[in-house]
Amino acid sequence: MLIEVKATLRLGDTLVPLIFMSDRTHLSNFAGDKNEWPVYMRIGNLSAKICQMPSTHTVVMVALLPIPIKNRNIPQVWLDEQPQTNREVLNEELWQLLQPLTCKQNPNAKSGYYNVLCADGNFRRCKLVLAVWIADCPEYSDLHHLERHVCFWCKCPKNELGDYAPSEKLHPWRDHNIYRKLSDAKTKAADAELSSRRVHPGFNVFRHIPCIVSDRPKPDLLHTMQIGMLDHLQKWIFHFMKTHKRLDKYNAIWLSVPAYHDLTPKNKSFLEVSQWNGKKMK
Numbered sequence: 001m002l003i004e005v006k007a008t009l010r011l012g013d014t015l016v017p018l019i020f021m022s023d024r025t026h027l028s029n030f031a032g033d034k035n036e037w038p039v040y041m042r043i044g045n046l047s048a049k050i051c052q053m054p055s056t057h058t059v060v061m062v063a064l065l066p067i068p069i070k071n072r073n074i075p076q077v078w079l080d081e082q083p084q085t086n087r088e089v090l091n092e093e094l095w096q097l098l099q100p101l102t103c104k105q106n107p108n109a110k111s112g113y114y115n116v117l118c119a120d121g122n123f124r125r126c127k128l129v130l131a132v133w134i135a136d137c138p139e140y141s142d143l144h145h146l147e148r149h150v151c152f153w154c155k156c157p158k159n160e161l162g163d164y165a166p167s168e169k170l171h172p173w174r175d176h177n178i179y180r181k182l183s184d185a186k187t188k189a190a191d192a193e194l195s196s197r198r199v200h201p202g203f204n205v206f207r208h209i210p211c212i213v214s215d216r217p218k219p220d221l222l223h224t225m226q227i228g229m230l231d232h233l234q235k236w237i238f239h240f241m242k243t244h245k246r247l248d249k250y251n252a253i254w255l256s257v258p259a260y261h262d263l264t265p266k267n268k269s270f271l272e273v274s275q276w277n278g279k280k281m282k
Contacts, residue, residue, distance in 0.1 A: 013113070014124045017044035017131030018101070022065065024139060037065035039097065044131050063097050066090060087145055087202055094143070095205045101130050102208045130209055144176075145200040155197070162232060180207035238271070 009015060019042050027034040042051070042059045051058045068086045095102075100114075116126040135143065140152050149158055154171040165171070179199055182190040191201040241247045251269040259265045 009127060010125070012125065014116075014118075014126045015045070016116075016126045016128050018042075018128060019044050019132045019134070020062075020130070021059070021134040022139060022143075023135065024065075024067070035067045037067050039063040039065060063093065065093055084200075084202065087142075087200060090142065091145075091203060091205055098130070098205050098209065101128055102205060102210075144206055145202060145204045147198040147200065150198045176207045179204070183207065 021040040021042075022037065024035060024037045027036055038061050040059050041062045046058055050056050066089050068082070068089075074082075113125050113127055115123045118124050133143075137152070138148065140146070141148050141150070144152070146152065149161075150156075151161060151171075152174070154173050156165075156171045174197075179194065179197070182194050183201060183203055194201050238247065241250055251271075254270050255266050257266060
């Protein structure tokens with residue numbers, strides 16, 4: 001994608017990489033289930049000194065994505081149709097937000113180039129590209145119309161997620177260009193093919209952006225590091241301690257840790273905790 005942009009840039013043109021960030025946030029349980037889904041954006045080629053100053057407002061909120069209400073006391077027929085309706089509403093909002101970056105450009109934009117007034121008072125011919133979309137794994141499934149609990153990058157089966165795969169047995173990468181062609185076909189055979197690939201049918205704006213979306217950087221520290229690697233490592237360590245009869249000693253050390261600042265003393269062993277939240281998460 002970068003090679004393609006480099007070939008179309010002329011002397012004096014400016015590449016403007018856009019970084020998007022989104023995270024569905026649960027606000028409160030006391031007055032009904034309150035949720036918010038903001039989308040933030042910043043320009044990627046700003047200096048670190050400017051980005052680290054809160055007063056410069058380099059990160060701005062550009063949209064609030066719709067969150068459907070919970071379905072209660074409705075007919076089953078409507079309940080079955082509601083997920084598809086929710087995806088269509090979400091995609092329409094994303095289309096309004098990302099339309100300048102898609103292949104279907106505004107005719108006045110000259111194939112994706114805009115004359116932008118820069119900070120020095122001069123107008124420059126700028127090319128906008130989607131560089132990064134920072135979100136967690138479940139949110140990527142919603143944004144890209146994928147089923148839950150599937151790999152975004154490859155076609156790895158659910159029962160093999162997290163397992164080591166040698167280079168000669170790697171699963172094929174997801175081709176979003178094929179998903180776009182199948183969605184545009186709007187036939188029962190195309191929808192069945194998408195379902196077999198664990199993809200929801202229907203138009204998706206990310207498949208019309210001139211870049212390989214699956215190759216964009218997708219930092220996900222929560223699900224990749226904490227819930228993924230650390231959870232796998234903890235299971236291995238506890239199995240090791242249980243095999244060598246060291247688990248009781250570990251639990252004794254865990255329960256002996258005193259209170260420190262806002263961390264409360266432990267009253268359960270590590271394996272007895274069924275859910276980590278609030279102060280336990282610290």
